[in-house]
Amino acid sequence: MTEHSTHTAGVALVTGGSRGIGAATARRLASDGFDVAITYVSGEDKAREVVSAVEAAGRRALAVRADSGEPGAIEAAVARTANVLGRLDVLVNNAGEFLVAPLENITLDDFDRTMAVNVRAPFAAAKAALEHMRDGGRIINIGSNIAERAIFPGFSLYSASKAALVGLAKGLGRELGPRGITVNVVHPGPTDTDTNPADGPNAETINSFTALGRYASPDEIAAAVSFLASDGGRYVTGTAISVDGGFSA
Template sequence: MKRCEGNVAVITGGSRGIGAAVALRLAEEGADIVITYESSAERAADMVEQIKARGRRALAVQADSAVPEALTAAVDEAAATFGRLDILVNNAAVFLVSPLDDLSPSDIDRTLAVNVRAPLVASQAAARHMGRGGRIISIGSNVADRAPFPGLALYSMSKTALVGMTKGLARELGPRGITVNLVHPGPTDTDANPADGPNAETIAGLTALGRYAESTEIAATIAHLASEDGRYITGASLHVDGGFTV
């Protein structure tokens, strides 16, 4: 049984990595998919074809998540194109590791614009289109709870902010039947963070399971939250991190 049959989902930054895995999993669960992308039109077009190959409708919209107007327009376009909006996955993010002394004001502004402001802006736009059963799911990070090495202060701060946003939105949108949740992935094998990268063995060793996640494992949890099966989960921060924070 397809658990998201007939739903429409927007995944920000859905052309690669965890976002792409989520887009494909939700398509397999029966949802029509809209992805946003910042720069790679070719990669986004390939994702659209992969989604269509699974029998679902798909749309890719260019939008820099640091620009609120572009992000709001992308969400509105998704709802207008497919006639509804049921699921939002706030996935797009900037990952910057830098010593405190080297952080510039532009580094701080860009990270907070994409990692903190954009999820709130997209959630605000999506909630206008959602009815009962709507789902807002944000992608956090294992380093929101544990910063295992120096240089993570800015990124960790940006992902920790999503905990407060999730709790606040869950309380505000709960009476409308909309759930809001946060998923904290652990180290995950993607092109940006490969499981065979230079520090991967050390990072994998920080998890209880001793390995990186596959992006499909993160997507599976998001699919559960997005479906009717997740209807009584809201305001939660779920760690899908192989025991990184234990």
């Protein structure tokens, strides 16, 4: 029988944590000693799997159904995390809306939805988290390599939304610095997920744009989040870290 330490590094909330990078991040933070809450919109079975993995690591887990595009949903998820798990030390804004289309095909409703999920929700989550986060907390936003290098047409809206997170990190990093709360962005490159599989039809072309010639695994992105959430990342704030295999080089 495996024994687990009762010590906890704190409590982390990972939005969009039921699959892909979010799920890998939730599992990694649990292995680092955090109790972990996740949000999800659909795929309750996947959310349960992540909860089970966190609990198997000896940590407490919570899954909250919340659509980051709905006003008030993310604030409610933050409050529930703090109420159920007792505190909030790390916020990982991972939930995202991904739309690729020519400008003429993008509607204002598309714009509003993308900005609501990718920009407004991280802002609202950070604002809500401050009511519960102690000095020395961490806010980590998951951006995209497309914010640094949009190599294909059709990425204008998505790129703009992810680039906005860099400005948010700079502003909040400066504002929250006196409390020792760091705010950063992790820009993943091509990552092997359900929505962008490493064996997909465009994978060979995408691989050719990276220096390493391959996709990342979600665990490799989660490792960067883990560093920023750790004691070793306490002097990193207001910046973006690209984990993209040299895509932006």
